[in-house]
Amino acid sequence: MTRLRGLYAITAPELTPGKELLTACAQALAGGARLLQYRDKQASPALRLARARQLRELTHAHNALFLINDDPALALACQADGVHLGQGDTPLSEAREMLGAEAIIGITCHASLALAEQAMAEGADYVAFGRFFHSYTKPGAPAATVELLQQARSAIALPRVAIGGVNADNAPALINAGADMLAVVHALFGAQDIHAAARQLAELF
Numbered sequence: 001m002t003r004l005r006g007l008y009a010i011t012a013p014e015l016t017p018g019k020e021l022l023t024a025c026a027q028a029l030a031g032g033a034r035l036l037q038y039r040d041k042q043a044s045p046a047l048r049l050a051r052a053r054q055l056r057e058l059t060h061a062h063n064a065l066f067l068i069n070d071d072p073a074l075a076l077a078c079q080a081d082g083v084h085l086g087q088g089d090t091p092l093s094e095a096r097e098m099l100g101a102e103a104i105i106g107i108t109c110h111a112s113l114a115l116a117e118q119a120m121a122e123g124a125d126y127v128a129f130g131r132f133f134h135s136y137t138k139p140g141a142p143a144a145t146v147e148l149l150q151q152a153r154s155a156i157a158l159p160r161v162a163i164g165g166v167n168a169d170n171a172p173a174l175i176n177a178g179a180d181m182l183a184v185v186h187a188l189f190g191a192q193d194i195h196a197a198a199r200q201l202a203e204l205f
């Protein structure tokens with residue numbers, strides 16, 4: 001089974017304050033999330049490092065991949081499997097230099113096949129398209145269409161992530177259109193029962 005497939009849980013510390021973050025992530029992983037991204041725009045560097053180290057241990061225990069959002073130095077410090085970079089973040093070449101050939105580096109490509117082709121040429125491990133639906137977490141993210149995902153299936157020979165407003169109702173259309181991974185924040189960490197929400201999404205793969 002390829003490593004880059006399945007439910008990709010992205011943390012939202014504002015939805016799971018304090019110690020709840022670890023519990024919430026454990027529930028998402030137990031429910032079947034295969035990747036976890038630590039995304040935290042608010043905590044101090046020291047707290048981010050402490051949380052990242054705890055999540056690294058947790059993902060090991062669940063045999064899941066662990067990525068850090070935005071910050072290759074943090075990924076290196078906590079021995080994450082890789083990093084997710086946006087178009088305004090550290091350049092891919094610099095992150096690769098820091099993390100090495102084995103690291104997983106994912107790149108945000110919004111709704112652009114040209115950005116995805118560029119990411120592929122520069123050695124990305126996966127590309128992310130979005131936002132497909134209304135997103136509580138990032139309402140202003142540029143919009144993408146399911147048709148774009150269908151085009152990417154033939155044009156982009158890398159695993160493809162779909163992100164933005166993904167939930168159990170709209171997820172099947174994204175998988176049918178060629179999404180290898182579904183990246184989810186609110187429909188997972190905002191759910192009453194995180195374990196059940198993860199299981200419902202993970203079972204779609």
Ligand SMILES: Cc1ncc(COP(=O)(O)OP(=O)(O)O)c(N)n1
Binds near residue numbers: 008070085088128183
């Ligand atoms: C899997 C995945 N896809 C896209 C993003 C968005 O990254 P970016 O554009 O850098 O935006 P921020 O997450 O930094 O707000 C992501 N984090 N993960």
Ligand SMILES: Cc1nc(C(=O)O)sc1CCOP(=O)(O)O
Binds near residue numbers: 185186
């Ligand atoms: C972090 C992020 N990036 C997006 C993009 O389109 O690039 S959408 C998004 C938020 C995803 O959260 P939710 O599942 O709650 O919509």
Ligand SMILES: [Mg+2]
Binds near residue numbers: 085
């Ligand atoms: Mg970013």
